[in-house]
Amino acid sequence: MDVMQARxxxxxxxxxxxxxxxxxxxxxxxxxxxxxxxxxxxxxxxTAAGVGRIGILDGDxxxxxNLNRQILYGSQDIGKKKAICxxxxxxxxxxxxxxxxxxxxxxxxxxxxxxSGYDGVVLCVDSLEARIIANRACVKIGIPFTDGAVNxxxxxxxxxxxxxxxxxxxxxxxxxxxxxAVPVLGAMAGWIGCAEALAVIRxxxxxxxxxxxxxxxxxxxxxxxxxxxxxxxxxxxxxx
Numbered sequence: 001m002d003v004m005q006a007r008x009x010x011x012x013x014x015x016x017x018x019x020x021x022x023x024x025x026x027x028x029x030x031x032x033x034x035x036x037x038x039x040x041x042x043x044x045x046x047t048a049a050g051v052g053r054i055g056i057l058d059g060d061x062x063x064x065x066n067l068n069r070q071i072l073y074g075s076q077d078i079g080k081k082k083a084i085c086x087x088x089x090x091x092x093x094x095x096x097x098x099x100x101x102x103x104x105x106x107x108x109x110x111x112x113x114x115x116s117g118y119d120g121v122v123l124c125v126d127s128l129e130a131r132i133i134a135n136r137a138c139v140k141i142g143i144p145f146t147d148g149a150v151n152x153x154x155x156x157x158x159x160x161x162x163x164x165x166x167x168x169x170x171x172x173x174x175x176x177x178x179x180x181a182v183p184v185l186g187a188m189a190g191w192i193g194c195a196e197a198l199a200v201i202r203x204x205x206x207x208x209x210x211x212x213x214x215x216x217x218x219x220x221x222x223x224x225x226x227x228x229x230x231x232x233x234x235x236x237x238x239x240x
Contacts, residue, residue, distance in 0.1 A: 007095075008050050021205050022050055028204045029053035031115060033106055033134060034124030035082040036060070037069035037184060038148045041193025042122050042200075043086055044072070047095040049201055054097055057114060058082040059105040069186035106130050111137035120203055121145035122196050126182075128172070135160065135168035139239050144203055146211065148196040150184045153220035155192035157211045158230070159199050165213035166232040167239040188220045 012022050028051050032039055035058040046054055062070070062077045062085060072089045073082075083101035090099055106114065106125075115121055115137050123134055123145060131147060138145045139162045146159045147168060160167050195216065202209040210216060210227050217226045234240050 007048075011049065016207070017205065024206075025050045025201070025204055026052045028120070029055070029118045030200060030204070031055040031057060031118040031121045032124060033057045033121065033130065034126075035070075035072070035086040036066065036124060036126070037071075037186065037189030038124035038150065038193040038196060039082075039086070039122075040070050040072040041190045042124055042148075042197045043090060044093075045194060045197035046122075046200065047090050047093065047097045047099075049197070050095075051097055051201075051204070053100070055100045055102060055114070055118060056083045056086055057102045057104065057106060058086075059103055069184055069189040071186070071190070106133055108133050108136075112141060115143060116141055118143060120200050122200055123147040124193065124196070131168055131172075136238050138162060139167050146196050146199045146203070148192045150189050150192050151182050153185055153188055155188055155195075155218040155220070157192060157195045157199060157216045157218070159203065159209065159211040159213070161203075161212060162239065166230040167236060169238040170233040170236045170240075171215070171230055185220060188218075191218060191220065 008022050011017055012019050030046055030051055032042055032054060035056050060082050062073045062080050062082055064078055072086050077085050081103045083103045087099045087101040111133050121138055121143055123131055142162045144161045149156045199209050199211045214227050214229045
């Protein structure tokens with residue numbers, strides 16, 4: 001048994017995945033937008049699960065203030081480009097995932113070009129503007145995406161399947177105001193990142209999940225999760 005076969009052996013034993021599901025993951029591609037706290041967890045678990053191709057989009061550099069929650073990096077990485085650094089960290093794990101780093105930000109001008117060609121998108125950003133840009137691009141070209149957000153001890157996960165579920169703007173409208181740095185417990189970013197990774201894996205395996213068409217609210221103080229169904233707005237600017 002070679003290293004790669006051994007890596008996925010126990011995963012294949014899961015009846016919900018099996019050999020066919022593992023092949024499906026190996027043939028799949030995911031774009032991860034943001035390689036910070038959420039992205040650190042998402043990237044590690046998607047590569048560990050055997051997703052065949054992953055794009056990493058992040059124009060930021062690693063800073064000392066990131067290290068409490070962005071567990072892909074260490075003090076020796078301060079000042080490095082996150083997209084490149086995260087690719088190097090994942091390569092050290094010996095995974096056979098093809099990783100494409102992109103050291104740039106998602107904009108209205110590049111979103112369609114970058115997102116096209118992927119089977120799914122994971123949003124690991126702290127910007128409402130980036131979420132709206134990604135939402136419009138994904139809805140326009142019909143690519144499902146999962147969004148995660150964290151604030152202090154709380155977090156949310158929401159999955160959009162264009163044409164089937166409410167989109168991000170059905171919930172939040174057109175506002176791009178209010179972006180600001182907020183304190184986040186590192187373990188909370190890990191919890192939400194893991195939930196995002198699981199949601200995406202379910203989508204790639206063509207299995208529905210609780211975050212599809214609903215918002216999952218995670219309370220880190222109570223250690224609870226609440227599911228609130230989302231409502232599609234008939235007059236939504238994006239998908240109405």
